[in-house]
Amino acid sequence: MTLDVVTNERIMLSLGEWAVSDDPERELVCLGLGSCVAFCAYDPQKHIGGMAHMVLPDSDHGKRSGAEAKFVDLAVPLVVREMEGLGALRSRLVVHLVGGAQMLSGASFSDTMMIGQRNVEAAHEAVEAQRLKITSEDTGGDAGRTVKLAIATGQLDISSPRKKLTAAAA
Amino acid sequence: MNDRTLAPWTDLVSLGTRHAMAGLSEMLGEEIAVSSFALKRTPVAELANVVGGAEVDAVGIYLTVTGAANGHLMLIYEPRIAYAFVDLLMGQPAETTQELDEMGRSALGEMGNIIGAFFLNAIADATGLELMPSPPAVMTDMAGALLDVVTAEILLRQDDTYVAETTFTTADREIEGQFMVMPSEELLDVLLKSSKAA
Numbered sequence: 264m265t266l267d268v269v270t271n272e273r274i275m276l277s278l279g280e281w282a283v284s285d286d287p288e289r290e291l292v293c294l295g296l297g298s299c300v301a302f303c304a305y306d307p308q309k310h311i312g313g314m315a316h317m318v319l320p321d322s323d324h325g326k327r328s329g330a331e332a333k334f335v336d337l338a339v340p341l342v343v344r345e346m347e348g349l350g351a352l353r354s355r356l357v358v359h360l361v362g363g364a365q366m367l368s369g370a371s372f373s374d375t376m377m378i379g380q381r382n383v384e385a386a387h388e389a390v391e392a393q394r395l396k397i398t399s400e401d402t403g404g405d406a407g408r409t410v411k412l413a414i415a416t417g418q419l420d421i422s423s424p425r426k427k428l429t430a431a432a433a
Numbered sequence: 434m435n436d437r438t439l440a441p442w443t444d445l446v447s448l449g450t451r452h453a454m455a456g457l458s459e460m461l462g463e464e465i466a467v468s469s470f471a472l473k474r475t476p477v478a479e480l481a482n483v484v485g486g487a488e489v490d491a492v493g494i495y496l497t498v499t500g501a502a503n504g505h506l507m508l509i510y511e512p513r514i515a516y517a518f519v520d521l522l523m524g525q526p527a528e529t530t531q532e533l534d535e536m537g538r539s540a541l542g543e544m545g546n547i548i549g550a551f552f553l554n555a556i557a558d559a560t561g562l563e564l565m566p567s568p569p570a571v572m573t574d575m576a577g578a579l580l581d582v583v584t585a586e587i588l589l590r591q592d593d594t595y596v597a598e599t600t601f602t603t604a605d606r607e608i609e610g611q612f613m614v615m616p617s618e619e620l621l622d623v624l625l626k627s628s629k630a631a
Contacts, residue, residue, distance in 0.1 A: 277479065295488050297578030297579065297582065298585055299581050299585070318581075366572060378585045406578070407577065409488055425573065
């Protein structure tokens with residue numbers, strides 16, 4: 264028998280994926296978010312967490328097939344509904360938004376989609392439509408982020424390697 | 434888009450890649466050969482796996498394609514490979530570059546210019562279409578974050594894209610890398626139609 268190191272089992276969410284869990288040994292993770300936005304929600308009383316790796320703001324424009332949580336306007340209500348299914352109470356949900364960076368800058372790309380900013384705006388609207396409040400937000404800027412949500416504690420861990428590098432160099 | 438489109442598209446990308454390397458050889462005055470080439474169709478959501486995962490550090494050189502139709506070109510490398518390219522471009526011994534400074538960025542941008550122009554010219558000649566590259570953007574961040582630049586726009590319309598995996602060889606070194614050529618569905622249609630007509 265090997266000795267277990269106390270590390271949570273990670274559930275990795277790729278583009279357009281979502282997950283909810285009430286398993287205290289799990290951690291929901293979005294790696295390397297650029298313009299994508301992670302919707303993170305947690306019920307601190309029931310210790311139920313949910314996360315979605317959202318890519319695009321609006322399902323009205325675009326192909327609806329594929330991963331369900333691809334669009335912000337579909338992903339947020341979906342995760343909230345699934346969390347309620349596990350016994351979470353909407354009024355207790357603590358909500359965090361992470362990501363939505365503008366990865367490209369410079370004159371030649373000024374008219375690209377501004378997708379990061381639009382994702383963040385859409386996430387605000389979707390959260391409001393669910394009658395939820397945003398507790399914390401780490402969005403915008405020009406650096407990628409990784410976010411982890413521990414189901415046992417609701418603790419949110421955000422890292423941004425490039426931001427750290429830039430800060431160290433300054 | 435389906436599997437039947439892979440063969441003619443492979444021919445076009447292979448042609449473009451060989452021309453791009455010929456352009457780079459010209460720029461460097463040193464022979465660069467494409468020693469292996471494979472084109473893979475992959476789900477957009479799994480693109481990051483091609484470069485070792487969404488969280489690994491990466492260097493991306495990105496250009497948009499406009500003209501007859503729109504698309505993206507992205508060269509994405511783990512830092513070690515990008516540094517190897519900088520050494521090659523600046524005529525330095527291998528493993529001289531250990532981080533990306535302004536000079537290195539500008540060298541990689543110039544490489545993006547050459548590769549983009551030669552690649553698109555070759556495809557334009559083969560298809561009779563006018564395709565123009567944008568100036569390149571050189572970015573460093575986690576691979577997933579860099580890929581978001583293209584994945585969002587591609588996922589809007591389609592779930593799969595194409596990645597060319599190539600190995601380049603020079604007289605004294607071998608460099609492996611991915612050359613991601615991501616045509617919009619519209620661009621792919623136009624290219625394949627024109628390629629058949631040619």
